[in-house]
Structures are given as C-alpha cells and as structure tokens.
Amino acid sequence: MFLPTKSAACNALSKFLPDAGLEYAVQRNYDNGPDTKASVSKLSPWIRIRLLPEWEVVTAVLEQHSPADASKFIDEVCWRTYWKGWLQMRPSVWQNYLNERAALLEDFRSHVGYQRAIEGRTGIECFDSWNQELLDHNYLHNHARMWYASIWIHTLKLPWQLGADWFLRHLLDGDPASNTLSWRWVAGLQTRGKTYLARPDNIRKYTSGRFRVEESLSTEALELDEAPPPKPMSLPDLTHPQDGLKLGLLLTEEDLSAAEWLPEQNTPSSMAKYFPTDHYEALDICPEVVEFRRKALGNSTGAGTFETPRELVEWAKREQLDGIITAEPTIGHWPEILKLLKAELAAENIELFTARHWWDQTLFPHATKGFFRFKKAIPKVLEKLAVQPA
Ligand SMILES: Cc1cc2nc3c(=O)[nH]c(=O)nc-3n(C[C@H](O)[C@H](O)[C@H](O)COP(=O)(O)OP(=O)(O)OC[C@H]3O[C@@H](n4cnc5c(N)ncnc54)[C@H](O)[C@@H]3O)c2cc1C
Structure with a gap:
C-alpha cells in the first residue's frame, strides 16, 4: 500500500x-x-x-x-x-520516556493485560480490530489512534509509555515527537487538565457504525501526574562550514529532502547515505517499518548506504573531505548517532556540520x-x- x-x-x-x-x-x-x-x-x-x-x-x-x-x-x-x-527544545522529555519505557518493558514482560492488548485479545472489538489493522497496514487513522490510546490508558489501565512504544514499533510514520507527545496528550500529561476519553457514541458515529461498542469503556479518565515539562531551551546556533572546505553531503532516512535543499546552501563534492540498523534493532522496530525507510533511502539519488561509523570515515578519507554536512536531526535516535559519527570523524580531522531547513528554522x-x-x-x-x- x-x-x-x-x-x-x-x-x-x-x-x-x-x-x-x-x-x-x-x-x-x-x-x-x-x-x-x-x-x-x-x-x-x-x-x-x-x-x-x-x-x-x-x-x-x-x-x-x-x-x-x-x-x-x-x-x-x-x-x-x-x-x-x-520536543526539540525539551529533549529531556524524550530521554525520560526512553528510561521509563525500558523499565516498564521489563516489568510488563509477562503481564497478562499487556499481552492481551498487543495480541488484540482484549475482548473490546474495536480495539482488537485497530490492533490488527496496525499490524496489517502499519498505519491507523488519527481518530482510531486517539480511541486506541484512550482505551489503552483509561480503560485497560496500561502505562501510556508501553502504548507509545507499541505504536512507534509498528507505525510507518512512527515519530518520536508526534507519537510520544500525542500519547502524553491522551494521558492528560501534555496539556494539563485535558485528557482524551473515547466515548462509544463518538466511535459509532465516526466509524459510520462499523463498531457497535457494546463493551463498557471507562467513563472516567485516569488521573496521571508528573512534574511539569521543562521550560523550552533555545535551539542551538549551528556552525556553517567556512568557504573553501571540501564537503561531502550525508543523507539519512530522517530527512530525504536534504539532497535537494542542502546543496543550495553548500556545494558538496560527493554524497553518502547512512542507515542506522543497530538503532532500529535496539528500539525493536518491526521489519516493515525498517524496510520501508531503508528502501526509501536506498531509492534516493546517490551512492551506496553505510551502516557503521567506520565505513563513513573511510569514505570521507577516500574522498579527501574536510567536512561532512547533514540535515540537523530532530530528537529521536539520530542525535546520539551523530555524536558518535562526529567523534570518529574528528579523530581524522574531518568536521561534521548540521544545517536546519528554513521551514524548521522559522x-x-x-x-x-x-x-x-x-x-x-x-x-x-x-x-x-x-x-x-x-
Ligand atoms: C496516539 C497518537 C499517536 C500518533 N503517532 C504519530 C506518529 O508516530 N507519527 C505521525 O506522523 N503522527 C502521529 N500521530 C498524529 C496523526 O494521527 C497522524 O499524523 C495522521 O493520522 C497521519 O495520517 P494522514 O497522513 O492521513 O493525516 P492527514 O490528516 O492527512 O494529515 C496530513 C499530515 O499532517 C500531519 N498530521 C496530521 N495530524 C497530525 C497530528 N495530530 N499530529 C502530528 N501530525 C499530524 C501528518 O504528517 C499527516 O501526514 C499520532 C496521533 C495519536 C493520537
């Protein structure tokens, strides 16, 4: 599809x-x-x-x-x-989510309610059907995501972090910001005092009667609480490469448009692609999502795709580059990877620069x-x- x-x-x-x-x-x-x-x-x-x-x-x-x-x-x-x-201005919210997710995955490994939810065996027909749709299509309509998350949190009383993890692992559009913050919003943590409660009549109406929703859904939102989110940091000022440097462009699956807009600001002499398979494995992202992104990167213009820092460094040395420029990664797995790449490249006197598209900058x-x-x-x-x- x-x-x-x-x-x-x-x-x-x-x-x-x-x-x-x-x-x-x-x-x-x-x-x-x-x-x-x-x-x-x-x-x-x-x-x-x-x-x-x-x-x-x-x-x-x-x-x-x-x-x-x-x-x-x-x-x-x-x-x-x-x-x-x-999220870009509050990276600790993502880090907290990752820490809580890791602990909860351990605690809920053999939790019956959690297993039933991810296997679509809760007995709540609409929920089980959306779970199957997620597994079959790696996509859900926005309203279905809201109802699903609400039932997960407020009716099944499962931790929102595990629901966010389940979505991130299976959605083709799975995104650290949109996903984590939407789950927080349904849980009432993002906009204080505002939770999202799925109602049977609303589900019936907006699924055009596909679901009868005879099961009882919680009529009261769970009251979750935590410290308010941190104040926004300002976005970092990015260093532009000095004139005269021989630059390579690094394209990643985070921003495939960078092959078009980065060369407008800089003139790279060559291009490389990098796909962080290890990080997808660490987050247990499903094969359909990994393959969609890997192939999308592979199908973009440019040479082969690297998967380790060493391969990238060797390429940069072969091309006799002074620096590499890439699109600034947003919060998620890429900032960590970039730190690693930056250190390995610096050891060979090759600088790594990042640039922000004017859409994001504005x-x-x-x-x-x-x-x-x-x-x-x-x-x-x-x-x-x-x-x-x-
Ligand atoms: C619990 C939950 C989890 C979600 N997880 C993700 C996620 O991981 N990744 C993701 O991209 N969206 C996520 N969303 C937002 C939204 O559901 C999807 O972006 C939308 O359903 C994608 O379908 P579409 O392309 O047909 O959207 P359309 O309605 O056609 O909208 C066009 C585009 O606008 C953006 N968009 C639309 N609605 C939203 C929204 N509420 N928040 C952010 N962007 C939006 C998307 O890029 C979308 O492709 C989530 C929403 C909820 C309630």
Whole structure:
C-alpha cells in the first residue's frame, strides 16, 4: 500500500489534492476502515522521512485550494512541525520516556493485560480490530489512534509509555515527537487538565457504525501526574562550514529532502547515505517499518548506504573531505548517532556540520507553549512558498 519511492508519494499526493480543501475539513474525523476511500491523505509515511517534505505538500495544496479552504489541512501538517519543535527544545522529555519505557518493558514482560492488548485479545472489538489493522497496514487513522490510546490508558489501565512504544514499533510514520507527545496528550500529561476519553457514541458515529461498542469503556479518565515539562531551551546556533572546505553531503532516512535543499546552501563534492540498523534493532522496530525507510533511502539519488561509523570515515578519507554536512536531526535516535559519527570523524580531522531547513528554522522557535499560539506563525512559512495561487 505504501511504496518507498518518490513517485508513489507524488501519486498519493496528486490523488488526494482535490479533497484537501473543505472536503477534508468536513470529513477528516471519519474512519470508514482500511478498505474504503480515506477521508484523510495517508501521506504520513512519506512525510515522516521527508520523501514528501511539508513545504512541498503545502505548496501543492495551495495550487488547488485557497488558503482559507485549505487551512484545516495546513494546520494538521503544521501539528507535526509543532510537536517536533516542542520536543526539540525539551529533549529531556524524550530521554525520560526512553528510561521509563525500558523499565516498564521489563516489568510488563509477562503481564497478562499487556499481552492481551498487543495480541488484540482484549475482548473490546474495536480495539482488537485497530490492533490488527496496525499490524496489517502499519498505519491507523488519527481518530482510531486517539480511541486506541484512550482505551489503552483509561480503560485497560496500561502505562501510556508501553502504548507509545507499541505504536512507534509498528507505525510507518512512527515519530518520536508526534507519537510520544500525542500519547502524553491522551494521558492528560501534555496539556494539563485535558485528557482524551473515547466515548462509544463518538466511535459509532465516526466509524459510520462499523463498531457497535457494546463493551463498557471507562467513563472516567485516569488521573496521571508528573512534574511539569521543562521550560523550552533555545535551539542551538549551528556552525556553517567556512568557504573553501571540501564537503561531502550525508543523507539519512530522517530527512530525504536534504539532497535537494542542502546543496543550495553548500556545494558538496560527493554524497553518502547512512542507515542506522543497530538503532532500529535496539528500539525493536518491526521489519516493515525498517524496510520501508531503508528502501526509501536506498531509492534516493546517490551512492551506496553505510551502516557503521567506520565505513563513513573511510569514505570521507577516500574522498579527501574536510567536512561532512547533514540535515540537523530532530530528537529521536539520530542525535546520539551523530555524536558518535562526529567523534570518529574528528579523530581524522574531518568536521561534521548540521544545517536546519528554513521551514524548521522559522517555525520551531514558536513551539514554546500551545498549538494555538504556534499557529500564528504559520503565515510566515506560507509567505515563503512560491505558490501559483488556485
Ligand atoms: C496516539 C497518537 C499517536 C500518533 N503517532 C504519530 C506518529 O508516530 N507519527 C505521525 O506522523 N503522527 C502521529 N500521530 C498524529 C496523526 O494521527 C497522524 O499524523 C495522521 O493520522 C497521519 O495520517 P494522514 O497522513 O492521513 O493525516 P492527514 O490528516 O492527512 O494529515 C496530513 C499530515 O499532517 C500531519 N498530521 C496530521 N495530524 C497530525 C497530528 N495530530 N499530529 C502530528 N501530525 C499530524 C501528518 O504528517 C499527516 O501526514 C499520532 C496521533 C495519536 C493520537
């Protein structure tokens, strides 16, 4: 269903474009099941790795719809940027999640309720069906994700961290920021005092009656508490490579669009690709997700793909590079990998530089409080897009 190529991503975008205006705003909450025409774009697996970057999607949408008609869809695309900016300025939230996840996975190894949930044997028909859909398609509609997470936390009373881990391992679009912070939001930890409680009548309505929901779902949200999130740090200033350096470009599965925008700012003489298989194994990401990302990287322009720091260093030496430039990684597994690469390259006097796309540079600093404040900055990026208006 989701092929790891640019042409598949562009085809899916073209097919969705006519519905990206008011139709999306009206229909987007309906989840009529995996075998019917979707009310949403289903572009997230490609957007996640920026095989389809946000600016390309928004430009295409504005070529067919007025900004007013497309505003709901553009807001949703920008929710992703908001979550990513929010976490980028509060990396300890991700680190805490990783620590808690590791401890809970140990504690819940033989927990019956947890095993039933991930095997789709809870007896709650809709939940078990979404679990199967997640395993079969590696994708769920947003509303199904909300209901699933709510039942996981508030009805089954399982730790949100294990639910977030289950999603991250199976979603093609699995993303440290969007996933962790959405689970925190359903749990009532992200927006204080606001939990998300799945209601049977809401599920019936927005699945067009596919589920009867006769099982009893919790009518009271669990009250979880923890210390408030840290204040946002400012984004680091990035060092630009000095003129005259011989640079190589490093492309990763985190931002496949970098092959297009990085050379505009710098002139790399060669390009390498790096796929961190070890890190996917450490997080126990399912083979479908790993293969989608590995193939998407492999199908992008450029030479072979490296998997160890040594291979990258040897390549940089062969190419007689002074430095390597790559897209700044967002919070997740890549900042750690980059630290490792930086140290190994530094031992050979090769510098590693990172660059931030103007989309992130413009929007991330606004993710200090809630989305509604952040949203006021969206016109700043829309102005920069070269759009032939609808
Ligand atoms: C518990 C939970 C976990 C989630 N985990 C992830 C995740 O790991 N990765 C992920 O990309 N999204 C996640 N989301 C957000 C959202 O569900 C998906 O982005 C969306 O369902 C993807 O489907 P689509 O491409 O058809 O979305 P559309 O509705 O067509 O939206 C277009 C694009 O906007 C972005 N987007 C839309 N809604 C959101 C949102 N609420 N938050 C962030 N970005 C959004 C996505 O990039 C999406 O592809 C999660 C939501 C919940 C409630």
